[in-house]
Amino acid sequence: MYRFIIINLFLAFTAVLQAQELVYTDAAGTIRWKKNKQEVSLFGANYCLPSACDFRAAAYMRGDRKQMIAEDMDHFKRMNWDALRLCFWGDFQNTDRDGNLLENEHLDLLDCLIAEADKRNIYMLLSPIVTYNSQWPEMTYTTNTGFAKYYPKNTLTHDEKAIRVQENYLKQILQHRNPYTGRCLKDEPNILFVEFINEPSQFPDDIPGMVNYINRLYKAVRSTGCKKLTFYNVSQNFGMAPAIRKSKVQGSTHAWYPGALNNGYSLQGNGLLFVDRYEQMMDPELKGKAKIVYEFDSTDNSLGYMYPAMVREFRRGGIQFATMFSYDMLRTAPTNLGWQTQYFNMVYTPSKAVSGMIAAEVMRRIPRGKYFGYYPENNVFGDFRVSYDERLSELNADDMFYYSNTTTTRPKNLQSLAHIAGVGSSPVVNYSGTGIYFLDKQSDTTWLLEVYPDIMELDDPFKMVNPNRMVRKAGCNSRTMRIKLPGLDTVLTVLPGKYKLSAGKLISKEELPAKDLYQEPMKKWEVANRTATEFVSGQPMTFRCEVFGDEHPKEVSLYLMLNPWGCKRIPMMAKDGFYYEAQVDLNWLEKDSYRYHYAVETGDETLLFPAKTDCLPDRWDYYEQDTYAFRLVSPTTPLSLLGEQDSWKRIRYSRTYLSPATTFRSVSCGEELIPAFQLSVADLGKNDTYVTPCDATFSHFIGDKIACRDMSKVSPSFIKVRAYGLNGTDKAICNVVDKDGRGYGAVFQLGQEVSDILIPVSSLVPTKAAMLPQDWPGVNSYWYPASMQTYTIPLDWTIAEFVQVSLRNELYDTSNQKNKGVIVEKIELLF
CATH class of the missing domain: 2.60.220 (Chondroitinase Ac; Chain A, domain 3)
Structure with missing residues (x-):
């Protein structure tokens, strides 16, 4: 009897110890460690293996999921990361219709992840309701059992039954006992924060209703005995700040994807312009509330210079915990199988990994609220430096x-x-x-x-x-x-x-x-061509490629195909990494289009690229096959900035969201079906619901084309636009944007039939330029900040990066702002 009482007293005492929280918020809303009252400053990533597409991705790679968790948490520790967001699709995969918790493999893996993070002193944010379908991107599975299947996202905040279901689920998951630690989730010490719901539908026009919803979920969490700091999303709609201020939660959660999402290709251009400021974090309505970032990333960008700049801005805004979305598992990273628009792994994205390590130190070393000015003054801050030109972030x-x-x-x-x-x-x-x-x-x-x-x-x-x-x-x-x-x-x-x-x-x-x-051996040799598509006659020509295989090739050669026949073989020199390079003096060549190959001698064979054949151009049995190509031009040959060689899918344009309804597409013109680009907007009239200016723009990266010419030695005289207007549209703007975000544009006249319009470069004047793609969740200005300032710096063609075409309300009378459109066949620079 006494032994039974002693055991129960011991268990009760242990439970009290387990339930002790590690952090608290002071009167100003600052999160502090209880042990020493120091400010909390944590950095890491979301990790999603227990649920949704990452769960299935692990199966595609035939991985042992628990082993994968341990491997990846080792990476967190190696990078000195100390924050983890548990983004858990419980609303889809771990409940029934009534919100009752289901014990299954997803939950078991969540428990395992919590235990592995706890072993490595990694601190966690639990987000148990995600609101997005767990079956993305396949969308062919039907394994969803949860309440999200029955209650659409936009009903969760106001439907009484849906709220009761969420309350039930929150209570059960927090009271769930983790078999790997022996503790209920509500008592896991390293789970510091609970975010009730990920990116909910927000109704800022009904602040009392939203306060009621937030407080209902808060009460459900507290009813379990959970004392963790609680958070609610504000960045899904910044108009929710008053509701968060009036609610019982301790803080707000924020997100930032400066390059938008799912562009489908690597973005080019100066990303630092997109992470210069996040003013919404300084909203006075959030005063007294703690702030954390639950998701952020430099989406569709493989370069390692963005993260410290983003965290610099987070610290200015008072952020104390930031987790990027998301960490790619080691075993799926070779295919980036988890999330299309994000890509981060310590091994497979090394530059981004070091940048992430530097960002963690920004979180620790830069004081909250510290302001370093705007771009480019803020490129050096404290012991840190970021550089777009060098593709570099640095901690010294x-x-x-x-x-x-x-x-x-x-x-x-x-x-x-x-x-x-x-x-x-x-x-x-x-x-x-x-x-x-x-x-x-x-x-x-x-x-x-x-x-x-x-x-x-x-x-x-x-x-x-x-x-x-x-x-x-x-x-x-x-x-x-x-x-x-x-x-x-x-x-x-x-x-x-x-x-x-x-x-x-x-x-x-x-x-x-x-x-x-x-x-794991490569199945075949690969060559990545890194050579420009155009060279200027009389200037040195550099051919560059990367050669990938399981060993170093014995020799790499360039085969230049001559006109009308014949070839010239040029040995290439090995450089750092996988690069091979040949610097060639081809002054004897006439201005024309040329084809070329790379030949890789592996030891067993010599392969000719890009076709990957064993048939070399200097042998008698060579036959016609795929080649690489370049043009040899004079310094004054017209330079194509936009044309049929460019895919419309890689051109950025104004999105339609609380803004004029804009469409951009590829079209074919005339009897010859010449490919062209169509920009249309339904109505440029002012509207009180718009959060962006009355503008429709498409923007095309031209930095790689400009780099083909030595613009320091020759300057263009005209921009030639071949275009025509739709529905009586008689004007548009052509804008050249430099790498610092300054615009230089001119209004040009449009006819109703296609024609060549010459815009004198001398007529270009400072012009507002659209910052595209537009970020999510709408943090950035629509215009590049530099383009809205007064500047007398002349256009420097050596740093020109975008050409834009715009339809803007200021171009037309208020009675003539509907159904505007332009079709552009091509844009060239004339010298």
Whole structure:
């Protein structure tokens, strides 16, 4: 009897200890650690393997899901991340119609994930209701059992039965006991926060109704004895700030996707202009409430310079916890199988990984509320630097030196430097590989070096996901590394692995975890052409390509096909990474279009690309096949900025959301069915419901085309637009936008039949330029901020990045603003 009482008292005491929360909010809404009252500042990612498409992706890769969780949480720890959002599709996959919790594999994996994160001191935000169909992108499965199947998203906030179902589910999942930790979720100490529902339908016109809904869910959570800090979404509609202020929740949750979502290809252009400011975080209505970021990412962007700039702005806005969406599992990362528009893995996206590590330090080292000005003044902040030109983010502190791309910056303090993480080379590490590496100081003369595999970029990762399309391949190649640090000056040949180095000598070596994953052989050799499509006669020509295989090729050659027949073979030189390069003087060539091949000698055979045949141009049996192509032109040959060679799917345009209804599409014109681009807008009249100006614009990236000419030596005289107006539209704007967001435009007249319109470059004046694509959730200005300022800087063609065509209400009388449209066949620069 006494033994029974003692056991129960012990369990009760243990439960009290388990239920002790680690954080609290003070009177100002600041989240603080209870142990020392210091401010909380946490950074990491969403991790979605237990549910939805990531759950299925693991099966496509035949992975052991629990092993995958452990592998990926090790990556979180290796990157010094300490935040995790548990985005859980319980409303679709873990309840019945009435919101009763279902015990199944999804829940078991959530429990496992919580336990693995807890082991590594990673702190969590629980979001148990997602509101988006768990069957995306396949949409062919019918495994959804949950209440979301019966209650549409827009009914969840006001339908009484739907609210009771949500209350029931929240109570049950928080009282669910995790078999891996022995604790109920409400008592898991490292779950710091609960966000009731992900991106709910918001009704800012009914603030009392929304307050009632939020407080109902709050009461359900508190009824379980859960004392965790609670949060509700504001960025789905910023008009909800008053409801959050009046509700009982401790804070608001925010998101940011500056490049929109699911563009379907890698975005080009200066992304720093899109992450310059997030003014909505400073809304006075949110004063006294804590703020966290539940999702953000530099979508459709593989480069490593965006994350620190975004977190810099989060800190200005008071954010204390930020998790990007989402972390790609190690085993699915080669195909980017999880989420089309996002792509992040420590091994397979090395530059973004270092950028994410730097962002975590921004969260820790930059004070809340600190303001560093706007672009470009804010490119250097504290110990941090971001650079679009260098595709670089950088942390240069006394103890840490991190860089996401090759840098010439010298470490601030070599004697106190203890941690290095990088991609490429720097003044302290010269490395010919393409993967991420770490150096951690153990003593004055001893360092631990961790080298991850080379990464081959085989395809654009942002196309539609497909389990059979490999976008990145890891390669375990022998590489040279030169390390130059106090007490350690050495040159060594490294393979992926962990090395202990002391006084320039190798002390020990061990293999990386999951090494076998990096050694799957390539099925075939691949070549990625990185050569321009146009060269100017009389100037040096550089041909560049990357050659991917399981080993270094014996030789790579360029075969230039001559006109009308014959060829010239030119050996290519190996560079860092997988690059091969040939600098060629072809002054003897006439101005014309030319074709060429790359030949890769593998040892067993010589393959000719792009067709991948074994038939070389200098052999008697060569036959016609696919080639690469370029034009050799004079400095004054018209330069095409937009034409039939450009896909309309890669052209950005104004979206229709609380703004004029805009359409953009590809059309065929005339009897010859010439491809062209049509921009139409139903009504440019002012409307009180619009959140953007009365404008419709399409914007096309031209930075790669401009780079084909030496614009410092020759300047264009005219922009030639071949176009015509629709429905009597007689005017449009042509705008050239530079990499800093300054616009230089002119109004041009349209006829009702196609014609060539010449716009003198001398007539271009500072003009508002549309910042496209428009971000989600509508944080950014519609116009590039720089284009709205007064500036006298003349257009510098060497940094021109976009050409835009706009239909704008200011062009037309108020009685003539409906059904405006323009069809553009091509745009050229004339010299």
